[in-house]
Amino acid sequence: MYKIGFDNEKYLKMQSEKIKERIARFGGKLYLEFGGKLFDDYHASRVLPGFEPDSKIRMLAELKDEAEIIIAINATDIEKNKVRGDLGITYDLDVLRLIDAFRGFGLYVGSVVLTRYASSSVVEAFKGKLEALGLKVYKHFEIENYPYDIDYVVSDEGYGKNEYIETTRSLVVVTAPGPGSGKMATCLSQIYHDYKRGIKSGYAKFETFPIWNIPLDHPVNEAYEAATADLSDINMIDPYHLQAYGETTVNYNRDVEIFPVLRSMYEGILGECPYKSPTDMGVNMAGNCIFDDEAVRGAARREIIRRYYNALCNQRKGNNCTTEINKIKLIMKNSGIDIAQERPCIKVALERAEATGAPAAAIQLCDGRIVTGKTSALLGASSAVLINAIKTIAGIDQETDIISPEVLGPVQRLKVENLGNHNPRLHTDEVLIALAITAATSPEAKRAMEALAQLKNAELHSSVILSPVDVATFRKLGINLTCEPQYQTKKLFHG
16 A cells, blocks of 8 residues: 655755755855756655655755756767667757756756767767857866876866856756766866865765665665666665764765765865765755655565566566666565565466456555456457556446447547557557547546546556556556566567
8 A cells, every 4th residue: 555654845845954054064155966867756756655756856946046057968978879768868868858847947057068078070069059059068078097096187187177167156056867977077177176266165965865864774775776786886884974973874885985086086176075974975865754664665665676577577678687687686585575465466467367368457556455457359458457447446337338439439440440550459548538538528437537646656567568658658647567577479579
């Protein structure tokens, strides 16, 4: 059953206050490296039930009069047309998407910085495009032996060679389309140039996971390891914080490994480092806003299971995910996660598929009830379970047809006779459109439509890998989906 365990309003208040404190600590100018997803952090909303996916951007919007945004993009990623796996768009296009999204919240985007800059026709074309759109573009260059040759990095030939990004506000948020974009280097380069100009400024880091003030083996932190299993991130006790304060806190390997280098850079710029540990650098308040630990633990355990099934399906699609799968399996074993207990919809879906001899699906509603759907001549299993679920929520008898045959028939004929589909069964999006049309004249269909909102945070399992269309529909409805790592057919191509 779905239970809220995270106080989102408290989080927004505490987080903005913490950032304001950090700005004041550095004399009124802070470069804040912003990691993770700003607009659509669905991982956080799944493992911290009550956390809204846009919480971080809403928090920044509360500081919009003090904040400006710098978007960093690695020039190599532009050259290689690197693609964001979750969105399916290239990093350069995602820069434009981010700018639009920030502006939509009333936030000021000051500039874009091209990190590891090297001139090429592709990079110059992108730079020209941004400038034609009225954006300021700066160049930061690759530094030889970065970050380990500290004396060279912190010199006029290192950071000093970078173009200074003109900023006008007290909070400068440095974000990027994805990892490896040079956010930290951008922040430290700016501090170097500020120091040369007699401007006081500081650096801090905002990452939601791992959460520093909950246990290392807490399922929320383990879910972060599962989510980054392909990157080989490892949560660990921050040894620098333990030595400095005698306090056990959690960080991850990359921040711990880079901290001696960052500390030396700070000392090279300012003569001393304001931080004694990687944990000191962070400003994340999420751990202070968990009010029902058991609800959060349960949500995180279910997320680990979803990550496991996602890795299995990716491997079935032809990707090499063996290391990722083995790591998540180890996390589940060490955590004592029981798949059948945590996600009973999996067992029910498989039993339904075995009984019918065809693909089936099961959905566990937020109140704990489980509803199934089977494959028929009219509907695929995913469409059937969706219809059956909203009937259950709306209190409509399962034998009642809530979509008019006068609507379904023409849609099926359109698919087969005009659009070239061989399968007349309706996808979930087609079913919802047909339901919406029927709702104009049918009270039952209208009640079913109104029940859709209550599917958010439900748990769904399919006995086969679903089509991208169905996956996208369930994602938009806020339903947490897993699939068995097998296709309905033995074809090599699955569109």
